[in-house]
Amino acid sequence: MSLRVALLGMLAAGGPSSGYDLAKRFDGSLSHVWSARQSQIYPELSKLVDDRLATVTDDGPRGRKIYELTEAGRAGLEDWLTGTEPRQRIRSESNLRMFLLPLLDSPTAVRLLRRESALYAGQVRELEDIRGTLPEPHEERRNGWYALDLGVRQMAAIRDWAAATADRIEAIAAAGADTGSQPAPGDEG
Amino acid sequence: MSLRVALLGMLAAGGPSSGYDLAKRFDGSLSHVWSARQSQIYPELSKLVDDRLATVTDDGPRGRKIYELTEAGRAGLEDWLTGTEPRQRIRSESNLRMFLLPLLDSPTAVRLLRRESALYAGQVRELEDIRGTLPEPHEERRNGWYALDLGVRQMAAIRDWAAATADRIEAIAAAGADTGSQPAPGDEG
DNA sequence: CAGAACATGTAACCGGTTACATGATTTT
DNA sequence: AAAATCATGTAACCGGTTACATGTTCTG
Numbered sequence: 521m522s523l524r525v526a527l528l529g530m531l532a533a534g535g536p537s538s539g540y541d542l543a544k545r546f547d548g549s550l551s552h553v554w555s556a557r558q559s560q561i562y563p564e565l566s567k568l569v570d571d572r573l574a575t576v577t578d579d580g581p582r583g584r585k586i587y588e589l590t591e592a593g594r595a596g597l598e599d600w601l602t603g604t605e606p607r608q609r610i611r612s613e614s615n616l617r618m619f620l621l622p623l624l625d626s627p628t629a630v631r632l633l634r635r636e637s638a639l640y641a642g643q644v645r646e647l648e649d650i651r652g653t654l655p656e657p658h659e660e661r662r663n664g665w666y667a668l669d670l671g672v673r674q675m676a677a678i679r680d681w682a683a684a685t686a687d688r689i690e691a692i693a694a695a696g697a698d699t700g701s702q703p704a705p706g707d708e709g
Numbered sequence: 710m711s712l713r714v715a716l717l718g719m720l721a722a723g724g725p726s727s728g729y730d731l732a733k734r735f736d737g738s739l740s741h742v743w744s745a746r747q748s749q750i751y752p753e754l755s756k757l758v759d760d761r762l763a764t765v766t767d768d769g770p771r772g773r774k775i776y777e778l779t780e781a782g783r784a785g786l787e788d789w790l791t792g793t794e795p796r797q798r799i800r801s802e803s804n805l806r807m808f809l810l811p812l813l814d815s816p817t818a819v820r821l822l823r824r825e826s827a828l829y830a831g832q833v834r835e836l837e838d839i840r841g842t843l844p845e846p847h848e849e850r851r852n853g854w855y856a857l858d859l860g861v862r863q864m865a866a867i868r869d870w871a872a873a874t875a876d877r878i879e880a881i882a883a884a885g886a887d888t889g890s891q892p893a894p895g896d897e898g
Numbered sequence: 899c900a901g902a903a904c905a906t907g908t909a910a911c912c913g914g915t916t917a918c919a920t921g922a923t924t925t926t
Numbered sequence: 927a928a929a930a931t932c933a934t935g936t937a938a939c940c941g942g943t944t945a946c947a948t949g950t951t952c953t954g
Contacts, residue, residue, distance in 0.1 A: 522802050523913080529809040540933050553804045560914060562935055582922040582933060601809055602821065611800065611942090613711050615742045615863075619856045620718040620790055632791065666877075667808045670870045674804075677866040681859045692851075712941080729905050749942060751907055771905060771950040800914090 523564055524573075526554045528589065528597040531574065536588040538580060539565050548664075552647075552671040568593070618678065622685065626693040630686045637682035640675045647672045710789075712753055713762075715743045717778065717786040720763065725777040727769060728754050737853075741836075741860040757782070807867065811874065815882040819875045826871035829864045836861045 530542055530550070537545075542565075543558045556564075565587055568574040573593035577586045589597075618636065621629050651668040719731055719739070726734075731754075732747045745753075754776055757763040762782035766775045778786075807825065810818050840857040 521913095522800075522805055525809070526805055529805075529812060532812050533809075538933075539935095543933095550808065552799050553808045554800060557915065558933090559916080559935075559937095562933095580933085584933060597809070598813065601806065601813060602817065610741050611711075611743060615859065616711055616715055616718075617790065618859055619739065619742045620714070620722075620786070622851060622855050623718060623721050624787065624790060628791065666811050666874050669874070670804065670807055670867070673866040673870045674863060677862040678859070681862045685855050685858070688855075710941095727905075728907095732905095746943065747905090748907075748909095748944080751905095769905085770952095773905060773950095 522554070523556055523560060524568065525597065525600050526550075526556065527561070527564060527568065528573065528593055528600075531587060531589045532594060532597055536577075536586045538584050538586055540584070542587075550667060552674075553667055614678070618682065622689060626689050630689050630693075633682045633686035633689070637679050637686065640679035640682065644672055644675045644679060647675065711743070712745055712749060713757065714786065714789050715739075715745065716750070716753060716757065717762065717782055717789075720776060720778045721783060721786055725766075725775045727773050727775055729773070731776075739856060741863075742856055803867070807871065811878060815878050819878050819882075822871045822875035822878070826868050826875065829868035829871065833861055833864045833868060836864065 526546075527542060530545055531537060534541075534545065539558065539562045543556070543561050546555050546561075565574065565576070565585075568587070569576050572590055573596055574587045574589055577588070580586060614636075621632050621636070623629075624632070647668055651665060651672065715735075716731060719734055720726060723730070723734065728747065728751045732745070732750050735744050735750075754763065754765070754774075757776070758765050761779055762785055763776045763778055766777070769775060810821050810825070812818075813821070836857055840854060840861065
């Protein structure tokens with residue numbers, strides 16, 4: 521369902537587009553929100569046409585097909601957006617990693633958490649740079665700006681969590697050094 | 710690959726467990742990080758045993774099987790955690806929704822963004838309450854605490870983004886009311 | 899003894915990824 | 927002319943979800 525909505529949304533936001541265009545945009549400002557491969561996009565676009573949510577005009581330079589939303593397509597998108605609550609199924613490999621890092625012995629955990637924090641800090645800076653080059657969101661292309669802003673905030677949250685958790689683990693290790701009460705996993709083998 | 714790592718991690722964090730135990734924990738503190746169904750967990754546990762990453766003892770009350778990490782399992786987990794950079798494939802239905810909301814006409818977008826913000830604010834409070842009942846992370850079960858903390862920060866980021874974006878859209882709508890330069894999608898039908 | 903919770907699994911399906919196949923147009 | 931890019935698609939596979947099937951132990 522979600523890929524369908526993403527395509528409808530991109531056609532609404534960016535106007536008539538080819539599958540190739542859409543695929544490229546999935547690697548752009550939308551990349552930290554949703555992604556899809558060409559092999560998934562082309563069949564889904566065909567289905568959109570089958571379901572009368574989009575029309576296709578087959579006239580571009582090299583077999584290029586331009587897809588455009590129908591009124592039903594717009595309505596369907598709006599229904600989804602205004603409709604039922606979003607069930608948030610989270611499946612984040614990097615979150616899983618984050619969650620598991622504190623399992624390691626303290627020095628390793630701290631080292632890796634600092635590395636992750638720095639990595640996300642770098643990505644935050646990158647996104648902020650891109651966001652800085654965009655015009656303030658008064659113009660036409662506000663969508664990309666908002667999406668980038670969301671990305672920045674989410675990555676900053678992870679960056680801060682990693683730093684804070686590293687600090688905590690260090691503090692606990694320092695306190696526990698007296699009592700030796702925090703054995704690392706793998707020690708009891 | 711990731712489910713495998715998640716299972717190894719949970720066995721490392723929580724000690725020997727049954728598939729049923731693990732399934733319950735996927736709905737607990739790990740729920741905003743990763744999730745899996747029983748129908749996926751049981752076969753994967755069998756594979757872990759096949760691959761000598763875990764051992765199974767078949768002695769619980771009602772056919773209950775207890776899985777336990779082997780040294781190879783611990784090593785494999787640690788390798789994954791310390792190994793290559795996490796490629797972060799994000800696929801968040803709620804983020805997609807967030808990204809598309811600004812496509813709607815300003816009043817609707819603002820209304821829905823405020824609703825989302827309130828919804829996430831509620832979830833943040835919920836998680837903070839749960840986190841408050843846990844002992845400070847000096848004790849044994851620090852992992853759950855860190856995971857909750859990450860969840861809180863991520864949801865707070867979305868909450869703040871939604872509020873800030875609603876504010877921005879309102880401000881732009883107020884400024885654009887003079888020039889009428891921001892038509893809503895669907896207006897040009 | 900009935901119903902809830904415990905406990906493990908299988909089968910069919912769906913969404914997504916990887917790899918492959920094909921050809922047109924533009925650039926060097 | 928060769929290489930890069932544009933452009934669309936198919937096939938095989940994999941991970942995950944939903945629904946189903948089966949039996950056990952505890953609780954009221």
